[in-house]
Amino acid sequence: METVILNQKWKEIWKIELSNSIFNVGYNENLIHRALIYQLSSSRINVAFTKTRWERRGSTRKIYRQKGTGRARMGSNRSPIRKKGWVAFWPRWNRNFKISMNRKERRRALFSLLSFKLKDNNILIVDDIKLKEIKTKFAKDIIKDLAWNKKVLLVIKEKNNKIEKSFSNLSKVKTILVNYLNMSDLLKYDTLILLKSTLENLNSLVIK
Numbered sequence: 001m002e003t004v005i006l007n008q009k010w011k012e013i014w015k016i017e018l019s020n021s022i023f024n025v026g027y028n029e030n031l032i033h034r035a036l037i038y039q040l041s042s043s044r045i046n047v048a049f050t051k052t053r054w055e056r057r058g059s060t061r062k063i064y065r066q067k068g069t070g071r072a073r074m075g076s077n078r079s080p081i082r083k084k085g086w087v088a089f090w091p092r093w094n095r096n097f098k099i100s101m102n103r104k105e106r107r108r109a110l111f112s113l114l115s116f117k118l119k120d121n122n123i124l125i126v127d128d129i130k131l132k133e134i135k136t137k138f139a140k141d142i143i144k145d146l147a148w149n150k151k152v153l154l155v156i157k158e159k160n161n162k163i164e165k166s167f168s169n170l171s172k173v174k175t176i177l178v179n180y181l182n183m184s185d186l187l188k189y190d191t192l193i194l195l196k197s198t199l200e201n202l203n204s205l206v207i208k
Contacts, residue, residue, distance in 0.1 A: 009142075016196070031112060035105070109183065163175060
């Protein structure tokens with residue numbers, strides 16, 4: 001599959017052949033949804049916590065005798081049906097929300113979404129982005145010609161303080177390393193900008 005490469009002024013400079021195994025994959029909505037759920041469940045932090053009967057403060061002594069009172073039988077004050085008792089059948093800190101999905105499926109889902117974005121003209125490949133210094137004004141000047149009603153995900157090959165810090169103050173732009181490309185960001189941001197240097201990393205990308 002052939003596409004154009006742009007400079008940072010968004011002018012076409014030449015064409016490049018893209019890998020069909022990455023950018024010409026059939027759209028699989030179910031697989032993309034599974035990969036998104038996998039990512040969200042893996043990053044979920046369990047904060048809900050309830051105490052068991054042994055963690056509640058209070059005596060374990062039986063409140064009153066079993067028979068002869070005319071009332072229902074009752075155990076200790078820690079019973080879940082009494083005030084300040086333990087909570088039955090509620091979440092604990094060690095609950096596991098993770099689901100399983102093998103690496104090949106995750107790669108397939110990522111490439112399927114990249115292919116869909118390319119066919120929808122939402123991927124721009126830029127030769128390189130060079131800034132004189134760390135300044136938001138320079139970053140804004142670069143993407144001012146793009147539609148500002150869209151969110152932009154800028155993918156770079158390695159750490160670059162000039163690019164990352166200059167774009168960090170733009171609310172609709174996020175900079176990410178190619179090794180951390182993920183389903184959530186690809187679905188959240190409309191336009192994907194790939195630097196030419198990131199293309200070689202995509203084929204050997206290991207999704208975490």
